[in-house]
Amino acid sequence: MIDSTKPIDDATPLDDISGLKLPANQSYTLQDVYIKEAENIASATLKYLAAPPSKKEASFSYAWIMQLHQEMFGEVWDWAGKLRQVELSIGVKAYTVSTELKKLVDDIAYWNEHKTFDTFEMATRIHHRAVQIHPFQNGNGRWSRMLANIYLRQHNTMPVRWQEDLLAKENPHRVDYITALKQADKGNYKNLITLHKNTY
């Protein structure tokens, strides 16, 4: 279970190894799991970001955004691609996750159709709404940044260098990133949009 007394921008601790798909006869450190996750995520990165994905490959439908989480974490965690059933310190109430995700999918389609925002603001809003909902037990940050990067790549913009290095808590840009997310929570997207412009 995630400790809700921890700061909300802290990474998830490894006390909860239930659902870990790695062989059970060994013990794993946080770093071991990060490496396995990074390998799994790398295959999704190759699939969606090596070349611009078509609307068919990355449809931004409800089923596809769920599938993306499965593709990123399914080799490591058995809850990958499955909606969480527990309350976390970030995110909407668990019972509203599916409704909120459906609303996001509908909003994305509407924004695309009406050209409401430019490509960077689209990517920013997709990222922010997805991580605000926090549909999964873990991996919500990486999944929501991947969604945004796939959107950018599909719209002929290069993906953002999020420096998804191991033990991302040590990343010096993390404070700026979390601050920008909190500003977006209040409707101020400027700094998060700037981060989305930091493309290759």
Ligand SMILES: Nc1ncnc2c1ncn2[C@@H]1O[C@H](COP(=O)(O)OP(=O)(O)OP(=O)(O)O)[C@@H](O)[C@H]1O
């Ligand atoms: N105030 C906030 N509002 C929205 N999202 C937040 C807020 N604070 C943190 N977050 C996001 O939630 C993430 C943590 O969620 P989770 O542990 O599910 O994702 P992760 O992919 O494992 O982590 P990370 O994003 O650190 O790689 C943070 O990294 C950040 O992306």
Ligand SMILES: [Mg+2]
């Ligand atoms: Mg985490």
